[in-house]
Amino acid sequence: MTTVYDWRALPSDAKFAVIGDPIHHSLSPAMQNALLQSIGEPGTYIALHVPPVELAAALEALITAEFAFVNVTVPHKEAVRAWCHSVHPDADTIGAVNTLWPGRRFGINTDAPGFLAALDLAPPPGPSALVLGAGGSARAVVHALLGAGYRVGVWNRSDARRAALLADFPTAQPIPTLDELDAFDLIVNTTSASLAGDAVSIRWDSVRTGITAMDLAYGLSPTPFAASASRAGARVIDGTEMLIQQGALAMEAHFNRPIPRDPMRAAITAELRRRGAA
Numbered sequence: 001m002t003t004v005y006d007w008r009a010l011p012s013d014a015k016f017a018v019i020g021d022p023i024h025h026s027l028s029p030a031m032q033n034a035l036l037q038s039i040g041e042p043g044t045y046i047a048l049h050v051p052p053v054e055l056a057a058a059l060e061a062l063i064t065a066e067f068a069f070v071n072v073t074v075p076h077k078e079a080v081r082a083w084c085h086s087v088h089p090d091a092d093t094i095g096a097v098n099t100l101w102p103g104r105r106f107g108i109n110t111d112a113p114g115f116l117a118a119l120d121l122a123p124p125p126g127p128s129a130l131v132l133g134a135g136g137s138a139r140a141v142v143h144a145l146l147g148a149g150y151r152v153g154v155w156n157r158s159d160a161r162r163a164a165l166l167a168d169f170p171t172a173q174p175i176p177t178l179d180e181l182d183a184f185d186l187i188v189n190t191t192s193a194s195l196a197g198d199a200v201s202i203r204w205d206s207v208r209t210g211i212t213a214m215d216l217a218y219g220l221s222p223t224p225f226a227a228s229a230s231r232a233g234a235r236v237i238d239g240t241e242m243l244i245q246q247g248a249l250a251m252e253a254h255f256n257r258p259i260p261r262d263p264m265r266a267a268i269t270a271e272l273r274r275r276g277a278a
Helices: 028-039 052-064 077-083 089-094 111-119 136-147 159-168 224-231 240-255 262-277
Strands: 004-006 014-020 044-049 069-072 099-101 106-108 128-132 151-155 186-189 212-215 235-237
Touching (some): 014 028, 014 052, 052 077, 089 136, 136 159, 151 159, 212 224
Parallel strands (some): 014 044, 212 235
């Protein structure tokens, strides 16, 4: 697992971080530290466990420590958007930030273009997509899919959270149950169920043959969502390539230069092998 630091005791050489809760599973430190080394940039990238009740205090600590930028993951993307003084227009539309410059209280969202870049590697057979979830990642995915011309449905176990998302994306459609899914060519799981090792209760026998199923989570073995989708004959994509693409775009925004993806992919492969041997 990734070494996780407490935001109250920040290492002196750390200038980049990913914050979340949970965060022990994150591959971002291995990926981004390999990238920093490959492009000759100083500073260490670390993982910080930040519970929601400690978010504001942790962000102030990152300002004091002069962190260069911070990636933001579950469940903080929407709260960080609210904390920022200004954001990129896409982040404002999405309502979530995944890359933050703490000292400027400025944020952007690279999840949407990162998602589309990952999807390009295995495009679905048609233009209809179902998004599972209603958090910051779901908002980015819905924004990306609508912009790319997809017909989008949204499911969430909380009707209120689904309604809040749909209020901002009125052309998407509410999907109240997961029983009849043969209208969709793509299903994207953005929920935190996979991080907890839980499955989403989908009627996989109701999906189309050859559907594409994408889980934004990743790990050594398939998530419950990915395993169920694979058994149903779906073409499965995990979240690794999206992690690479959104992380590279964040670095490009910070350094204002093209960022190679290959060192990031190699680092992720090596880290997953290390975890498998542990």
